Amino acid sequence: MQQRVNQAETKTATLWQWINNTFHRFGSPKYFYDLTGKLLPWCWAGVLLVLIPGLIWGLAFAPPDYYQGNSYRIIFIHVPAAGIAMMGYAVMAFAGIVTLVWRMKMADVIAKVVAPIGASFTFLCLVTGAIWGRPTWGTWWEWDARLTSMLILFFLYVSVMALRAAIEHPDVAARATAVLSIVGIVNLPIIRYSVNWWNTLHQPSSIRLTGSSLAPEMLYPLLACIVGFYFLFAVLVMLSARNEVLLREYRSAWVKKWLKP
Amino acid sequence: MNPKRKRRLTIIIGLVCGLSVAVGFGAYAMRHSIDLFVTPGDIAAGTVPTNQRISVGGLVVDGSLKRGDGLTIHFDVSDNKSVVAVSYDGILPDLFREGKGIVVKGMLTEDGRVVANEVLAKHDENYMPPEAKAAIEKAGHPKGV
Numbered sequence: 180m181q182q183r184v185n186q187a188e189t190k191t192a193t194l195w196q197w198i199n200n201t202f203h204r205f206g207s208p209k210y211f212y213d214l215t216g217k218l219l220p221w222c223w224a225g226v227l228l229v230l231i232p233g234l235i236w237g238l239a240f241a242p243p244d245y246y247q248g249n250s251y252r253i254i255f256i257h258v259p260a261a262g263i264a265m266m267g268y269a270v271m272a273f274a275g276i277v278t279l280v281w282r283m284k285m286a287d288v289i290a291k292v293v294a295p296i297g298a299s300f301t302f303l304c305l306v307t308g309a310i311w312g313r314p315t316w317g318t319w320w321e322w323d324a325r326l327t328s329m330l331i332l333f334f335l336y337v338s339v340m341a342l343r344a345a346i347e348h349p350d351v352a353a354r355a356t357a358v359l360s361i362v363g364i365v366n367l368p369i370i371r372y373s374v375n376w377w378n379t380l381h382q383p384s385s386i387r388l389t390g391s392s393l394a395p396e397m398l399y400p401l402l403a404c405i406v407g408f409y410f411l412f413a414v415l416v417m418l419s420a421r422n423e424v425l426l427r428e429y430r431s432a433w434v435k436k437w438l439k440p
Numbered sequence: 441m442n443p444k445r446k447r448r449l450t451i452i453i454g455l456v457c458g459l460s461v462a463v464g465f466g467a468y469a470m471r472h473s474i475d476l477f478v479t480p481g482d483i484a485a486g487t488v489p490t491n492q493r494i495s496v497g498g499l500v501v502d503g504s505l506k507r508g509d510g511l512t513i514h515f516d517v518s519d520n521k522s523v524v525a526v527s528y529d530g531i532l533p534d535l536f537r538e539g540k541g542i543v544v545k546g547m548l549t550e551d552g553r554v555v556a557n558e559v560l561a562k563h564d565e566n567y568m569p570p571e572a573k574a575a576i577e578k579a580g581h582p583k584g585v
Contacts, residue, residue, distance in 0.1 A: 242569030317533030394568040
């Protein structure tokens with residue numbers, strides 16, 4: 180019995196050790212550069228094989244909605260963009276925590292490159308929502324809880340970018356933007372649950388853990404678009420993070436070697 | 441984890457928790473101003489001020505739509521418990537249907553009617569092709585579900 184407990188403890192310890200090692204390995208810019216070099220082609224494949232067919236399927240072949248006709252098709256861009264906007268913010272805030280606690284250089288690279296990408300997806304979500312809102316609701320914009328909290332997310336992204344641009348010293352900029360990103364986390368559950376907590380013009384989520392209120396022939400292309408947008412996000416983040424790594428590490432031996440083969 | 445990192449992590453977790461509680465209290469205190477609209481039930485309960493700009497949300501009662509003089513139209517809005525009569529002088533959104541959700545903006549009069557100056561159609565979370573909708577109605581389910 181005691182032996183088994185010991186064995187389990189050793190296993191947990193090894194697993195923890197493995198997580199710890201992996202985590203610290205990510206702190207190395209060279210390791211990140213090599214790893215993303217191997218991952219990028221797979222993510223590009225995801226974009227080509229999942230996102231593009233998903234969009235064509237949703238925008239051209241899925242049936243129209245009985246009530247909104249074809250205007251509902253904006254869902255195939257709007258919903259994935261909203262998901263990426265929020266997930267991107269969570270990534271940026273988590274990178275902020277790693278920057279503050281572990282002082283890891285790579286975490287700040289991620290935080291820096293995610294901000295403009297996340298802001299773009301938030302903007303895409305807001306614009307597609309407005310374009311859909313005009314024919315559906317009869318208004319481009321309404322100050323309801325969902326729309327307003329999403330607009331705040333956009334402003335948070337923009338202020339994180341502005342703060343970084345305003346501080347010259349890179350380490351100070353990293354820490355200041357990390358604090359601002361972390362403070363903004365509070366907005367994420369507000370966006371997610373705004374449609375449940377308050378009376379809003381925006382409808383509640385159609386896809387829930389318990390099931391979906393979309394017809395299957397609309398749900399599957401939407402799921403493909405959501406997964407495809409994640410691949411696209413991964414590609415964009417990796418590409419700009421790799422550039423940022425080269426820019427920050429241009430003095431190190433491995434970058435010099437890479438530049439002059 | 442070394443003590444310095446542990447301390448920094450504790451501070452951050454404390455900051456996020458404290459902030460969440462503060463924002464939570466703030467949002468709870470302002471919950472009625474954050475709501476985009478009141479319901480016919482709130483009007484029946486007498487908690488809605490008269491002669492002020494308000495928004496009322498609910499379902500358009502089946503068969504309640506009547507055309508009046510000129511562009512004026514009358515319909516009832518219900519939250520399945522209470523009903524309020526609305527009159528509106530203007531153009532309805534394309535997706536305005538009896539049995540569907542809407543939000544009207546306007547004023548509550550002394551006699552408990554709403555005079556609207558803007559009507560927004562509200563969409564629900566259900567999406568389906570026309571054939572599926574026809575099949576559901578054929579099977580005897582009520583409209584608007």
